[in-house]
Amino acid sequence: MVKRDQTVVVRVGGEAGEGTVTLGELFTRIAARAGLEVYTFRTYPAEIKGGQVLFQTRLGVKRVLSEGDAADVLVVMNKPGWTENQRDLQPRGVLVYDPGAVSDPDTQGRAQFAIPAGVIAQELDFARGKNVVMVGALTWLFRLGLDLGRDIVNARMARHGDVLQQNLKALEAGYAYAEAHYPAPFPYALPLPEQFEERLLLSGAEALALGALDGGCRFYSGYPITPATGVMEALAKYLPAFGGTMVQAEDEIAAINMVIGASFAGRRSMTATSGPGLSLMIEALGMASIAEIPIVVVNVQRAGPSTGLPTKTSQGDLFLTLYGGHGDAPRFVLAPDSVKDCYYQMINAFSLAEYYQMPVIVLSDQAMASRVETMPYPESSCGIWSECLERQLPSEAELAKDYRRYRDTKDGISSMAIPGMTGGAYLSESLEHDVYGYPSQTPENHQLMMEKRSKKVEAARRRLAKWDSSARRWGHRGAKFGIIGWGSTRGAVREAMVQLGEMGIEIEAIYPHTLLPMPDRAVMEFIYGKKAILVPELNFSSQFARMISHRYYKQLDAQDIHVHMLAKEQGIPFKISEIYEAALEMVLEEGGK
Amino acid sequence: MVKRDQTVVVRVGGEAGEGTVTLGELFTRIAARAGLEVYTFRTYPAEIKGGQVLFQTRLGVKRVLSEGDAADVLVVMNKPGWTENQRDLQPRGVLVYDPGAVSDPDTQGRAQFAIPAGVIAQELDFARGKNVVMVGALTWLFRLGLDLGRDIVNARMARHGDVLQQNLKALEAGYAYAEAHYPAPFPYALPLPEQFEERLLLSGAEALALGALDGGCRFYSGYPITPATGVMEALAKYLPAFGGTMVQAEDEIAAINMVIGASFAGRRSMTATSGPGLSLMIEALGMASIAEIPIVVVNVQRAGPSTGLPTKTSQGDLFLTLYGGHGDAPRFVLAPDSVKDCYYQMINAFSLAEYYQMPVIVLSDQAMASRVETMPYPESSCGIWSECLERQLPSEAELAKDYRRYRDTKDGISSMAIPGMTGGAYLSESLEHDVYGYPSQTPENHQLMMEKRSKKVEAARRRLAKWDSSARRWGHRGAKFGIIGWGSTRGAVREAMVQLGEMGIEIEAIYPHTLLPMPDRAVMEFIYGKKAILVPELNFSSQFARMISHRYYKQLDAQDIHVHMLAKEQGIPFKISEIYEAALEMVLEEGGK
Amino acid sequence: MSTRKAKDYKSEVKPIWCPGCGDYAVLNALMRAFAELDIPQDTIVVASGIGCSSRFPAFLNTFGIHGVHGRPLPLATGIKMANPELTVVAVGGDGDGFSIGGGHIPHAARRNVEIPYIVMDNSIYGMTKGQASPTSPEGIKRKASPYGTVEAPLNPIMMALAYEATFVARTFSGKLKEMVEIFMAAIQHPGFAFVQVLSPCVSFLDTYAHYREITAPIPEDHDPTDLLAAMRLAQATETLYLGIFRCMADRPGYSRRFQEIQSAVHPMTVPEVMDRYQR
Amino acid sequence: MSTRKAKDYKSEVKPIWCPGCGDYAVLNALMRAFAELDIPQDTIVVASGIGCSSRFPAFLNTFGIHGVHGRPLPLATGIKMANPELTVVAVGGDGDGFSIGGGHIPHAARRNVEIPYIVMDNSIYGMTKGQASPTSPEGIKRKASPYGTVEAPLNPIMMALAYEATFVARTFSGKLKEMVEIFMAAIQHPGFAFVQVLSPCVSFLDTYAHYREITAPIPEDHDPTDLLAAMRLAQATETLYLGIFRCMADRPGYSRRFQEIQSAVHPMTVPEVMDRYQR
Numbered sequence A, B: 001m002v003k004r005d006q007t008v009v010v011r012v013g014g015e016a017g018e019g020t021v022t023l024g025e026l027f028t029r030i031a032a033r034a035g036l037e038v039y040t041f042r043t044y045p046a047e048i049k050g051g052q053v054l055f056q057t058r059l060g061v062k063r064v065l066s067e068g069d070a071a072d073v074l075v076v077m078n079k080p081g082w083t084e085n086q087r088d089l090q091p092r093g094v095l096v097y098d099p100g101a102v103s104d105p106d107t108q109g110r111a112q113f114a115i116p117a118g119v120i121a122q123e124l125d126f127a128r129g130k131n132v133v134m135v136g137a138l139t140w141l142f143r144l145g146l147d148l149g150r151d152i153v154n155a156r157m158a159r160h161g162d163v164l165q166q167n168l169k170a171l172e173a174g175y176a177y178a179e180a181h182y183p184a185p186f187p188y189a190l191p192l193p194e195q196f197e198e199r200l201l202l203s204g205a206e207a208l209a210l211g212a213l214d215g216g217c218r219f220y221s222g223y224p225i226t227p228a229t230g231v232m233e234a235l236a237k238y239l240p241a242f243g244g245t246m247v248q249a250e251d252e253i254a255a256i257n258m259v260i261g262a263s264f265a266g267r268r269s270m271t272a273t274s275g276p277g278l279s280l281m282i283e284a285l286g287m288a289s290i291a292e293i294p295i296v297v298v299n300v301q302r303a304g305p306s307t308g309l310p311t312k313t314s315q316g317d318l319f320l321t322l323y324g325g326h327g328d329a330p331r332f333v334l335a336p337d338s339v340k341d342c343y344y345q346m347i348n349a350f351s352l353a354e355y356y357q358m359p360v361i362v363l364s365d366q367a368m369a370s371r372v373e374t375m376p377y378p379e380s381s382c383g384i385w386s387e388c389l390e391r392q393l394p395s396e397a398e399l400a401k402d403y404r405r406y407r408d409t410k411d412g413i414s415s416m417a418i419p420g421m422t423g424g425a426y427l428s429e430s431l432e433h434d435v436y437g438y439p440s441q442t443p444e445n446h447q448l449m450m451e452k453r454s455k456k457v458e459a460a461r462r463r464l465a466k467w468d469s470s471a472r473r474w475g476h477r478g479a480k481f482g483i484i485g486w487g488s489t490r491g492a493v494r495e496a497m498v499q500l501g502e503m504g505i506e507i508e509a510i511y512p513h514t515l516l517p518m519p520d521r522a523v524m525e526f527i528y529g530k531k532a533i534l535v536p537e538l539n540f541s542s543q544f545a546r547m548i549s550h551r552y553y554k555q556l557d558a559q560d561i562h563v564h565m566l567a568k569e570q571g572i573p574f575k576i577s578e579i580y581e582a583a584l585e586m587v588l589e590e591g592g593k
Numbered sequence C, D: 001m002s003t004r005k006a007k008d009y010k011s012e013v014k015p016i017w018c019p020g021c022g023d024y025a026v027l028n029a030l031m032r033a034f035a036e037l038d039i040p041q042d043t044i045v046v047a048s049g050i051g052c053s054s055r056f057p058a059f060l061n062t063f064g065i066h067g068v069h070g071r072p073l074p075l076a077t078g079i080k081m082a083n084p085e086l087t088v089v090a091v092g093g094d095g096d097g098f099s100i101g102g103g104h105i106p107h108a109a110r111r112n113v114e115i116p117y118i119v120m121d122n123s124i125y126g127m128t129k130g131q132a133s134p135t136s137p138e139g140i141k142r143k144a145s146p147y148g149t150v151e152a153p154l155n156p157i158m159m160a161l162a163y164e165a166t167f168v169a170r171t172f173s174g175k176l177k178e179m180v181e182i183f184m185a186a187i188q189h190p191g192f193a194f195v196q197v198l199s200p201c202v203s204f205l206d207t208y209a210h211y212r213e214i215t216a217p218i219p220e221d222h223d224p225t226d227l228l229a230a231m232r233l234a235q236a237t238e239t240l241y242l243g244i245f246r247c248m249a250d251r252p253g254y255s256r257r258f259q260e261i262q263s264a265v266h267p268m269t270v271p272e273v274m275d276r277y278q279r
Ligand SMILES: Cc1ncc(C[n+]2csc(CCOP(=O)(O)OP(=O)(O)O)c2C)c(N)n1
Pocket: B223, B224, B225, B226, B252, B276, B277, B280, B307, C050, C051, C052, C053, C054, C069, C092, C093, C094, C095, C096, C097, C120, C122, C124, C125, C126, C127, C128, C133, C201
């Protein structure tokens, strides 16, 4: 049995059409129900149905930070599942396999657990159920308890009413077979906690949706796009229960314009999309910016450019998000770095959008949106990681006389009347406009309004400097080496840092959660005194590293801090080892720890 | 009479509906025909028809560099024409006015030339002709010759057949009135050159269109948008005469996709648009990038964001142009800096697009597109300012067997088969693809293809380093103070530098013509040894200055060169004095010349 | 009886339109319709795109939103869904609506969202100085079509009918009274109401005289629930029929449908949603 | 006689489609039509958008362009105008064509550009795993519409007729022979040819049996030049008629029209153009 502070990586390889993903998901849920923390990852085949997939789940008694690299337990349901994954089975790992699919795999001495899932399923007259047979076997091997297994199968497969009983039988048969043939303790079974706090088991997409609900979102319009569709599906389900509405639009341009309309009419509103959709929304983003209409746009990044690799992950949309707009169109950009953070940053996104009357883009990515993680129940929606701010409505006095929607103010924020408010009627303009909203073309007015809008960014920068959540920092305070990253690479970075720590290498990391405005003070404090920093990111042109080295060039240069870029654009997340090695290399190059 | 090396600024103020712009244009053309160099500027009223306009034309015997600041001659056709422009009449300037519109203007001692254009026109029973009466008067005052005036009216007003005679009479009457009442030499008449080379009189939009024709453009699709429509109109006229086609699309998305289709099918193809349209084209730009299809997109910038100020000028789309795309989607960006340069850069744009099989964006702006300039006849289309490159087609050997459209090569350029070529059939893909064009999702292939595409940018960077046209440099070689700018601000900068030179201040300027890839060597050479550089630009957030100071921070910092930002976003061009003052301030701040 | 007058809906902004532009009549007619129906200014939102016609909301005293080119329908849909109590009117031009925005009409129609959509169709791009629009007559010569256009004009009424819009009407700037009536009916219609207004552009394609000649009221015996009959009327191009081609009030509107869903669903709190995701 | 066989048009790429997907039949039918017409592979371009159906060009041995979502028609138009000699076919799905790309169809129709446009209509978004599409039946429940959709389906045939497309047809993946014939006619049509293929998605909305039941050939006596008669047939939803609703070959195609303009215009050189701008 492994130790309490260890984690176990279970990888399943098999055909998508044959329930491989379901296998992984059921097993993950049973493990989570048993009190373990989980963190998953999966690949997507090119085929619409069928094709080879890999489902990986990492289990731990304590919080799991990433999906892990090498597999401790490899579960194989077909031949390619073995050939494609064998090199990733760690030296002391074990193989669990269906001997009907792979005969006599050469595991070079590693332990083997043969589960004839196909045969067992056939005996039950339920050939399709071989994946659930395997779930049963794993439930035994990991000693998760048959009852829990039954609960999960009951809950997850209820919709397929007639086959539920067959699935339960398959589970039991797999369990019984494994119990009978492998009674010895399983080397990778984790000690199950006797008591544990309740946890949520959420995908990143679901976390974004739930955070949005908590942030007060009541209108959603979107157009289906991989990998963002999950956000729409979750909100389609729950919004009506909150008196809200989800409209499937005819395209992304319609979606964002509906969102603008709904927000203009007083509702907290959002859309979610991915690269191609975001590109189509650029024009309307500028409209939200100039007309000062609060909207939230989630961009679940996938690998690009163009249609690119729709089911693969990337962080390649950073520049588009920061700079994509004709003219100078201010906006905010947030970057959650874990499933849990997706939840909180959505609350922040709505706070910032509403308070500053601006478009806010939340950057997630395919890997973070589709993986499932256990996370603690969120604290009250306005807790340490988020602040709840409201849209400023006009006072009665303002409405009573000469209401000026775009009044210039110290922080650029002017009150926004909502249709239906007596005395509030005004024109919301995509043209440059005067304080009333009426078109104006004078040089003086244009400059005034450009300044008004940009003052809001500066005001937000000041506020965000006080937010804990605007940047997260961990590791050895004051270490000579640093890592600056953003978004979903955080898990691999954290784990690599643990390993580096074990090697005696002190290192510290910072992950800004707002990329626009950047939490400059926090970053500059972090940089201070460093010898070198590593900037890992999943894109081709080192967008973030360029932004960091440009933005802080004075500090970096004055103190002779070297920036090491680590860019990877292959459609897949970082391996822990890639971060580890790059950090090690940085340390060595810079003359050791 | 003014001197040969001086210029004269003539400003006309009046109602748009009453032919004020026609007045300015006719006068400009007569002056040009008389051998003078001209450079114009005009404003646009908010109203669709009518409204107050200002038309400015600057005349010189030598090349005129900008529209100039204060007026030497103010021509006033209505009351606001006087009240709105009087402060811009220089102390020794003169007023030419219709006393029927403004009675007894207080010119504080400056000379007045009253021309009762309205009354004269009414006497001719042709009230509408008062603007042409004024043209006649100006033709006398500037001693341009009545015959020339007749020629121009004949040529420009031929279309309005029946009123042509009336217009000619109006011209003559105005001429006669002025001759009779103001026989003394006019203080701002320029010495007319006796011999002069033939010149073209082109608007920036026309220059873009003619350059495109010369660059081999044979397909255009676009959607009307101010201030880019002129490009479409010129090409609509001429393309059929070159066997080409201009399709007015239903929107910008259709336009750019048609352009992609036409280029895929083997034609040099382009579109032109402005900010809102470019924002809509971002998705398809990425498609051209990943599928490696040569296209040229002209962006005639207007003041933004969103619908913004459609008839006002700006350089606010730089960031969108450089960074606007999801994923890393390589492209080129060119920035002509004069009407003449618009011509040449279009040839370069097609060369780069075709040779490197990439999207090329050409950045112009409202001021440069709508103004009219005299320019020398272009030298042969592939002269010093441009290189003529062709699309690489597959060899017979390649086509004979196993043609690989996206073969990886040293410089990333692979041959492109054209539909109709036997053996050339391939798939052009917006998904990531393998060397044949077929979709591929593997990490290795994605990385390979990202590298292939980016190699083309590096290859172009190497080539461009050898182009004279990739950056233009002038002023005192090796001066301690520099100006780096781009695009249409060049005229004002050149003139300010002349004035600074007269003050004994040595200064040098560089204007890169390719902004992506940047001509780094030229810029770094330029920077070398400077004390400070001024970066003037027409946008709010100092986009270019940020790019320059970020990109060259090592050089700037190492040599302690200070970057002075001069950003203006008011919808109007720089005044010469603004550049002059900012440069002077830089010099003083940095401890004098 | 109505307490509000047409002029009570007027803003201080002077229209930028050319003297004689058809859009003035549309503005007057809509203000009158609002007044007749006595709708409080602050409960009205007029959403538009970009174009001469789309400048509309600035001249009104109601809430207005002047969006980007071609998107008045998505804007209006968002507004209506956010607050179904509001009177939401979408307006725009033929370029805005049938060219760049043409993809949105079928969807507004199939949603049957409770919005009158008034298209001021002058068969030209006025704002950008006279290019051919999707409804321009074939062969029209302009700077951008010096050899004459070769595209056939679209038939907006036929299109709206093909989308099965539940209210489809045509009117003409030269007929103020009829226009007011049609606008009133469109505003009161409990679904998507498509109104084409023949609204001449005196500067770039003056069609007043032509329309005066060839327009005629829809025959009295026309049954506005008969789709094919409406299509037959729409097919006529020698005579342009004015009036209500189609009116079907039986299909509930989009915001109504969502309200039904909302009231059928059990209300939830965020913690209740979370419990569904308990591991 | 044709020297080419259907299989000569096949690429080496194995379709990613689910077994049983209606799109296989469309692929086969188009290859057969190409073969029957004996069109050289290298003179054909197939342009598509994004979706299961839009993966089409990869499975062919011809030139292909797999563009962005919803834009096969602009792509194909550009190709055809650049080189009218080519056989250019646009293909896509119902989401691609009627949702995001819906704004392009009226314009392709009014241009009458010589392109067959084959829409594989499965009334669902296949690629993104089963959301409702513009032609989905009302009330359909999916993850993105858990309470059932409230939008009415569009009628693509009626729409194409309203746009006065000069060729409008419907066919069904279950009728290979008829499909081949319609594709041949569409390819040979000298203008825009709109073809709706009922092509079931076996994974997210299996309609094979349903379509087998409710489809019927267009009555033999139908006059394909009679627009209103075609609309009457298109209006029927209890019976889905298969065949050619409309065919008008008298209007010259778009690239023809431009060729006419080109030959009427005097050819020019760049210096000649410049001379027009001499000061
Ligand atoms: C995305 C975008 N493309 C183009 C334009 C330029 N534009 C402004 S108005 C207009 C056409 C307006 O025509 P229409 O809708 O018929 O209105 P009208 O002026 O005739 O009333 C165009 C193309 C724009 N503002 N935005």
